[in-house]
Amino acid sequence: MSDSYDVIVLGSGPGGYVAAIRCAQLGLKTANVERELLGGICLNWGCIPTKALLRSAEVFHQMKHAKDYGLAADNISADLNAIVQRSRGVASQLNKGVTGLMKKNKIDVHMGTGKLTGPGKLQVTAEDGKTTNLEAKHVIIATGARARELPKRTGKADGKRIWTYRHAMVPPEMPSKLLVIGSGAIGIEFASFYNDLGAEVTVIEMMDRVVPVEDADISAFLEKQLKKQGIKIMTSAKLEDIQPGDAGVAVKIKAKDGAMSEDTFSHVIAAVGIVPNIENIGLEDIGVEPDEKFHIKTDGYGRTNVKGVWAIGDCTAGPWLAHKASHEGITAAEAIAQELGNAEVHPHPLDRRNIPGCTYCHPQIASVGLTEAKAREAGYEVKVGSFPFIGNGKAIALGEPEGLVKTVFDAKTGELLGAHMIGAEVTELIQGFVVGKTLETTEAELIQTIFPHPTLSEMMHESTLAAYGRAIHI
């Protein structure tokens, strides 16, 4: 006997569970299949628990600088176990929240590993080996991704001395000397965290700058700040060899100028990207095509090349971000409802130019749209504005005078092409620019907008004004 649904969502991360809820809201009979924990990586092993860790690091950092604020704090110390405990508690609370949401929306949750056995047919194998066959008119693949392993066989992440993000989140011990390989969001966040807690941290990056997806000005600013905090940064550097041993991990690194250096680290975090989870779920059997980077190929609504099979989130093309996955989940749910005859929904295809990205290191980074270089590459004649935190009253009052807001406009049309920020709380500010971009703002609306004083957001205004030679406080 098999249960029949309108939609089955395979995976319950921020893409999957949001897609399932939206399907249910639209009156579709919906099931969600999850092999581990509702909420997926984001909520259990990613975005949320790392934010909890970083919050502890931030408070610790502030306590160490209590004197700057006229406060005294003696004998402060960090208890790694307690910090990790708190982080797990946060994740667990949110996991229960998702469980409640599934119940509230009457979504059947099938715990187990799902595999497509034919179009619209899915077999779920529970932990105890019991199988259940499900059927659905539409299946949404939302299986996410996992950390990419280091290219060297000896660099396999075993959780002892060589870690992925997942080990780094529940460390068995505090690293004394840490090597972070890769300076994307995940690498930089852990570098920032362990550095704040007192580890000696080195970051190596193959590209010529840290956070290479960000604007070059942001990368340069961040590198300076990280170095100031005592983090060692090696860019254009390549891992040549890695040998874990009892005393630590021996590493050979080829620097920019070709010089080889050898060093031993107590621990290594591999943060060199992700690979999509697309194996063993029956995709090959029913003919779902991958793209050239082996992610599932989809159109702007999540349709794969096989009718009735959809894919969203990290198992599809990037950026691999939770909010992009959730948005895709909603779009796919609405497109499915539309195919099933709902005339009320009007899904719009994903617009990659308007997906913000946030990194929660210290200082924070947030951005949306094209970098200055990418905009010029795309043939735009640009107007660029930039405003430093030091010119903002609120930033100085907060004791956070380090950072900048940069905006890139199309000189011809005034279209906001991109916004790039680094500094305190910028991850909470970026949505202003994202809303603007989604509404297709030009400089005129931003200039006309009244920004509240005193806030960090005034810098968003000033940066826009600066692009047009009109900044007030600089």
Added chain:
Amino acid sequence: MPIEIKMPALSPTMEQGKLAKWLVKEGDEVRSGDIIAEIETDKATMEFEAVDEGTIASIAVAEGSDNVKVGTVIATLTGEDESASAAPAKAGPPGDDAPIQTPTRPAEAPASAEAQNKAPPPPRPQLSSTKEGRILASPLAKRLAAEKGVDLAAVTGSGPHGRIVKADIEAAQGGTAKPAEAKPAPAAAPVQAPAAAPAAAEKPASVQMADSTRALLDDRIPHTVEKLSGMRKTIAARLSQSMQQAPHIYLTVDIRLDRLMALRKELNDALESRGVKLSVNDLLIKALGKALVAVPECNVTFAGNEMIKYSRADISVAVSIPGGLITPIVQDADGRSLSSIATAMKDLSARAKEGKLQPSEYMGGTASISNMGMMGIKQFTAVINPPQSTILAIGAGEQRPYVVDGALGVATVMSATGSFDHRAVDGADGARLMAAFKELVEKPLGMLA
């Protein structure tokens, strides 16, 4: 204190513009964000939003006024707390005294700026739906439209709630750039398909298609799918509206053209030195104008509770343009000379084909004419161009056996078919119009008198 509403600068280069249309009248309450007027720049027609709330105390610049400088006070607004009638109002538009006269017609001249105390007039009866909803467009789309001369009203929005976004302007520009508005009356002749479907700039059909399209599509037949242009949507909506709401009655007459052809030749010989050449159609426009004045029962609009009777014949002439059809108007076809009609038509149809007509040049009209004679069509029936009540469908003039004075001879004859809105026009009145038209064409000197 009354708030002055000034002529806005709708693009960085705009110095002056035409106040194409008021969408509010004195005494109307407006809220911030309401569209109160349409302003034509050299590039496009733009909507003008109210910034403040209040009541329109006076309108200082009449609809249709050209070359209104940016910054000129075009209307005044009283704030919420004040009584609108207490505010000194500027002179109203000249049309005010005769509110039944169609409000869509541009006023002849800007109102005098002389202050005169005058209470706002009572709200005019809404005769036809001239007021359009607000056009939703992103700031960037608005700016691009202004710069590229794309009329937002003719663009189909693909954003949320049909909002026009950048991609729509780019698509519109890639297609036929033409100033067709959602309101104009594209004509009423049978819809003529463009000779060849433009294949350029096509999107992959499979993904972007609407469900309604998907439902109709037979995948086995090679095909392309393209989005409807704003003009096509307007044509579809108006022609459906006409056929569904106006019961059509068709009256056909055969008309001898020999004398008209002879007169045309004579006139063209005489006009050659002036560089004017009359077409048969110019003569037929004139004849229809005169016939409508002679039989005013057909020069009307059926307005539900009332009948609008026009005392001038403005003829909408169907002109086929790339991607559809538009109907430029020959105003006062009865009163003006043939040479003036010919000159006007030459200019209007040339600009129609380039997409450069101003809205006032194709919106309005009291009756229409559609001529498919040059395409060899012998006789056809046309769909009435609402809110008009009369359209004449002209077939080809051809030599036919014809009985003249009891004997069979050969004559140049065309068939003309009038379509009439039977709610407004009785069969006998339609027949009188056709007879008057026939009389004028067969005895064309009557047109000159």
